[in-house]
Amino acid sequence: SYSVTGVQTCALPIFQAIEGGSTIEISPPPPQLPPYFKHQKLMKGLMGPIFDKYHDADFKPIALLAVKPQKAPKNPNYLFPKRHSLDFDSIQDITDRLNPKGLIGWEAPPGKWQIFAFYAGPSGMTPMNDAKSDPTRVSLVVDIFNGARINSFLDGLLRRFLEECPSELRGTLRALFTDSQEVASECFWTDDFAVEFQKRRGYDVRPFLPVCFVPNRDNQFIEVMIQGESPCYDFLDGIGERIRHDWLKTLSEIWAERYCGGISRWGTKYGLQHRIQTYGITLDLLQAYAYADIPETEQLYAGGLLDFLKLAGSAEIGRASCRERV
Numbered sequence: 001s002y003s004v005t006g007v008q009t010c011a012l013p014i015f016q017a018i019e020g021g022s023t024i025e026i027s028p029p030p031p032q033l034p035p036y037f038k039h040q041k042l043m044k045g046l047m048g049p050i051f052d053k054y055h056d057a058d059f060k061p062i063a064l065l066a067v068k069p070q071k072a073p074k075n076p077n078y079l080f081p082k083r084h085s086l087d088f089d090s091i092q093d094i095t096d097r098l099n100p101k102g103l104i105g106w107e108a109p110p111g112k113w114q115i116f117a118f119y120a121g122p123s124g125m126t127p128m129n130d131a132k133s134d135p136t137r138v139s140l141v142v143d144i145f146n147g148a149r150i151n152s153f154l155d156g157l158l159r160r161f162l163e164e165c166p167s168e169l170r171g172t173l174r175a176l177f178t179d180s181q182e183v184a185s186e187c188f189w190t191d192d193f194a195v196e197f198q199k200r201r202g203y204d205v206r207p208f209l210p211v212c213f214v215p216n217r218d219n220q221f222i223e224v225m226i227q228g229e230s231p232c233y234d235f236l237d238g239i240g241e242r243i244r245h246d247w248l249k250t251l252s253e254i255w256a257e258r259y260c261g262g263i264s265r266w267g268t269k270y271g272l273q274h275r276i277q278t279y280g281i282t283l284d285l286l287q288a289y290a291y292a293d294i295p296e297t298e299q300l301y302a303g304g305l306l307d308f309l310k311l312a313g314s315a316e317i318g319r320a321s322c323r324e325r326v
Contacts, residue, residue, distance in 0.1 A: 015114040015117075016029050016114070017110075028064055028104055034186045035215075036219060037054050037124070047282045052215065059119035062119065063093065064095045065207060066090075067091050071084070076232035083163070083233065087232075087237060090111075114213060118206075123185040126138060129200035139320075143190055144183065144255060150266075151262065173272060173276060175262055181281035183280075200249075200253060203253075205247065205250075208235075210232075210233040211235055214230070214231045216229070255283055256287045258300065259288075266292050267293075268275060274294065276296060278295075292315065295315045
């Protein structure tokens with residue numbers, strides 16, 4: 001199985017507008033091409049060929065939802081989004097209404113509804129300037145939220161070398177190094193994210209997926225240019241903000257434990273430490289640093305601000321407690 005960058009929550013949260021008051025039988029909205037694939041020429045000019053291909057067949061549905069809009073439904077702008085309010089009390093999870101024919105069969109209550117379909121699958125991101133024996137071979141970036149895939153990747157890449165190399169050579173190796181986190185995903189997800197979210201936050205996040213999607217936030221190449229973190233959809237009275245806070249908190253915990261801490265634990269078996277630059281991702285950097293053996297920064301990031309350089313040193317305070325939890 002190939003490794004993937006933060007499996008996308010969806011191929012963008014597109015919707016189909018319907019009028020309720022009768023039984024419907026419709027096809028769910030299909031996956032949609034992410035903006036960075038639509039602008040491949042621009043992306044390659046700015047970043048090089050770091051995206052491979054986007055395959056609809058690789059995406060599997062994770063949720064089908066029906067929600068009433070506060071106003072007339074409008075198609076979202078994924079580069080410069082404006083918030084469209086949804087009726088929190090109207091949410092209906094209709095995932096189980098998908099029949100064997102691949103159609104949604106649902107008795108829709110009266111009113112205007114938006115049917116959202118969410119899919120999970122590989123982002124298509126490839127490593128930058130990766131070393132490989134066959135230049136034509138495509139490598140995909142590892143799922144940084146999936147502990148099993150991280151361990152599998154490290155085992156395949158390094159275990160045999162570390163087990164067979166002479167002790168004199170191994171004694172010269174100090175640490176595994178993770179460079180800054182320039183990753184590109186439409187919206188981070190991993191196989192057991194919904195399960196982990198329920199366990200850590202106490203509720204099921206899937207009915208609220210429309211407001212969790214924030215364009216550009218999880219694609220560091222686009223985010224650095226646009227620097228906008230407005231969702232396409234929201235709930236009123238601050239409910240949407242609270243859910244997005246829980247969303248990022250859960251992602252931060254999983255990434256820190258499984259990726260930052262996971263590589264540290266893997267290296268310990270071979271007497272190696274984990275040296276990491278955690279930044280370049282919209283998650284809790286201080287928490288992630290606490291799981292590293294050697295927290296590292298650089299002057300190229302944040303304009304060389306002294307306060308940012310101190311961030312890595314501050315991680316020492318929370319390191320012991322973080323490691324005890326995992």
